[in-house]
Amino acid sequence: MSLVLHGYWRSGTSYRTRIALNLKGLAYTQSTHDLRKGEQKDDSFTALQPQGLVPALEVRPGFVIPQSVAILEWLEETCPAPALLPGNADERALVRAMCAMIGSDVHPLNNLRILKYLKGEFGQDQAAIDHWAQHWIAEGFAALDRMIERYGADYAYGTTPTLVDCYLVPQVYSAERFGSDLSEYPALMAAYERASSHPAIVAAHPDKQPDAD
Ligand SMILES: N[C@@H](CCC(=O)N[C@@H](CS)C(=O)NCC(=O)O)C(=O)O
Numbered sequence: 001m002s003l004v005l006h007g008y009w010r011s012g013t014s015y016r017t018r019i020a021l022n023l024k025g026l027a028y029t030q031s032t033h034d035l036r037k038g039e040q041k042d043d044s045f046t047a048l049q050p051q052g053l054v055p056a057l058e059v060r061p062g063f064v065i066p067q068s069v070a071i072l073e074w075l076e077e078t079c080p081a082p083a084l085l086p087g088n089a090d091e092r093a094l095v096r097a098m099c100a101m102i103g104s105d106v107h108p109l110n111n112l113r114i115l116k117y118l119k120g121e122f123g124q125d126q127a128a129i130d131h132w133a134q135h136w137i138a139e140g141f142a143a144l145d146r147m148i149e150r151y152g153a154d155y156a157y158g159t160t161p162t163l164v165d166c167y168l169v170p171q172v173y174s175a176e177r178f179g180s181d182l183s184e185y186p187a188l189m190a191a192y193e194r195a196s197s198h199p200a201i202v203a204a205h206p207d208k209q210p211d212a213d
Pocket of ligand 1: 011012013014035040052053054055066067068069111112113114
């Protein structure tokens with residue numbers, strides 16, 4: 001299997017995907033699409049991902065998976081060890097719910113195209129944009145903190161890394177960039193600190209990527 005991750009070093013969803021690939025111990029190469037230059041909208045990339053959003057995982061010629069949630073689920077199905085989902089259905093549902101708190105209810109509201117739209121269509125300045133991002137992060141993190149308090153041990157869910165860590169670590173990175181106050185989420189931040197020192201997760205950090213500047 002020769003995997004190509006189409007992404008961008010600072011993209012949270014690319015970061016999420018790199019964490020899962022690294023935790024699974026899979027080799028991959030990266031093809032960068034510079035979001036600052038709008039390269040995600042180039043025809044060569046929208047031929048692979050019609051939305052023009054990174055990431056996309058090229059598995060083999062002619063087979064590309066768009067959407068990080070689909071990529072992560074595909075990785076879990078095709079490379080089951082080490083497992084990033086627990087063994088029983090109840091627990092898997094909880095892990096997926098915790099992922100969705102970030103993946104469905106926080107990240108999409110803070111995505112580049114949303115923020116650009118707020119700026120361009122509604123004339124919002126950077127302070128208003130940061131306020132907007134901080135608001136949705138605070139709402140999502142408050143709920144997730146309670147879930148981690150209840151279900152986390154060393155990691156956000158249980159004692160080993162799960163898909164929740166793939167979502168959590170990049171979202172904290174993003175929250176820090178938006179200037180969020182993270183002191184109100186002790187369980188979440190403890191899980192973040194634990195996960196972000198895992199070697200596979202360290203290696204996925206944006207600053208360590210070949211396209212980082
Ligand atoms: N639901 C998508 C979201 C992907 C996404 O929002 N990617 C961002 C980077 S984190 C992007 O490509 N933004 C480019 C843009 O907004 O034009 C996924 O999880 O893959």
